[in-house]
Amino acid sequence: MASEVRQKATLAQNAANVMNKMTTAQKNTALAAMADALIENQASIIEANGKDLERGRENGTSPSLLDRLALNEARVADIAEGLRQVVELPDPVGELLEQFDRPNGLRVEKTRVPLGVIGMIYEARPNVTVDAVGLCLKTGNCVVLRGGSAAIESNRRIVEVLREALAATDLPQDAIQLIEDSDRASVNEMLKLNGLLDVVIPRGGAALIRNVVENATVPVIETGAGICHTFVDESADYDMAERIAFNAKVQRPSVCNSMETLLLHEAFAERHLSQITDRFVAANVELRGDKRTAERISQVKPATEQDYATEYNDYVLNIRIVANLDEALDHIRTFSTKHSECIVTENAAHAERFLMEVDAAAVYHNASTRFTDGFEFGFGAEIGISTQKLHARGPMGLPALTSTKFRVYGNGQIRG
Structure with missing residues (x-):
């Protein structure tokens, strides 16, 4: 039978x-x-x-x-x-x-x-x-x-x-x-x-x-699984960066287009690290970070390589301070699942480099990764978000x- x-x-x-x-x-x-x-x-x-x-x-x-x-x-x-x-x-x-x-x-x-x-x-x-x-x-x-x-x-x-x-x-x-x-x-x-x-x-x-x-x-x-990143560049407007990053992580963390790692340019972090981490702590987000972040923020636990390679789908966020755009791009190439990636910047040249060089189904300039969705793109309901390159890609x-x-x-x- x-x-x-x-x-x-x-x-x-x-x-x-x-x-x-x-x-x-x-x-x-x-x-x-x-x-x-x-x-x-x-x-x-x-x-x-x-x-x-x-x-x-x-x-x-x-x-x-x-x-x-x-x-x-x-x-x-x-x-x-x-x-x-x-x-x-x-x-x-x-x-x-x-x-x-x-x-x-x-x-x-x-x-x-x-x-x-x-x-x-x-x-x-x-x-x-x-x-x-x-x-x-x-x-x-x-x-x-x-x-x-x-x-x-x-x-x-x-x-x-x-x-x-x-x-x-x-x-x-x-x-x-x-x-x-x-x-x-x-x-x-x-x-x-x-x-x-x-x-x-x-x-x-x-x-x-x-x-x-x-x-x-x-x-x-x-x-694909969604290990999505938001890179906040040196020139980013703080209010915009905070809104985008917070929305990408907290609005609905259980979905594949939510952010798992926040990358901060060191100059931006120097000015705003405490401020932006306070917002996540207040929302009961568990923070894990690189050595520089953990040393400055007591609520941040040390992050491992495995953390950066994990899709949490939960109130957990990695934070890493990077020296420049190139270091952010290297991190994304290493850990991205090619789903959705974002740069927050007022530098048009940096934005264009990011959009051109990041290999992902959806890349964003100054907008939350939470928009990678069939309804939001105007397609109606979606069957899934393809991270491959043959036949279909994206929502x-x-x-x-x-x-x-x-x-x-x-x-x-x-x-x-």
Whole structure:
């Protein structure tokens, strides 16, 4: 007997033959129905989420991870609104990208088409379940979801609600599949389902992403962990620098675009180190720093190389004083996960060097890294933030979930 993973991937593959024929109107009707269903069933979704939260607290899950897991009426409403925003976005499927005529009379068109069946492997954020479903269905794809065990009750109920909503639409219910087996073997099996899954997208911590990238035979779109830096240059305006750095760390530390290391030019640190660290201490941020920082600020613990290489997703921040822009760039090259990096400076030449030389999916001048997000970039909900360089990079909206097809029209041409 086939495993749960293979059975559900096969159902999704069969449904793909129906999904790729769906019109934009049919897909939008289904998305709107799913959004309504989430609101109508929010009480049962929150109840299921409560079981996950209770189990998480019993297992000692950190407050930041519990925050990522938690659902309430406002968050369910936001998730439903995300689906409605996807309805309003242009459908990329069928978009004509290029057309040209050949000397032999052939007319060639390049169009967008669905990828097929997308495997989503992710951790404890149930909103990702809905985002993934919405984006995949809008682009004519089917999706096989494998969320983390920490959110299994939430995900199970959410998928039940979404599939029930599809029953009253033209879209096949089997376009949405949830793998409920929480054993790691189910992930490893998904990674080898060539012929059933067309692509796998991992979304979560560094260990999860590394496992997928290293072991998959199915093509992977790699989303990256976020060891993000903010470099405050000598010429930076203090008020602006403090606002940006504080927002990048504290506004929501549990997400991948939050800042993990603050780099301070030594001249700026000479003037403002105590002032800027006081703001973080007041917000209960644990500070770790290089020798120069720790010697000057009593609340700063010595930082290790491992600290600089860690994505905390928590109220923990590294601080390092650097001599100049070159030293900041060297640090970022060493520890960056190529997600989001920021420079705060009034020096236009330094800003341009930073934007040109830093190898990351998003680079910022005088703005918080927290903006690396599909909604903030105007793409609507995102499937993840790609830190690779092939196919898609940065926040991945609808076009990133499509491939291309060449349609060739002739009138009897043969090749000699």
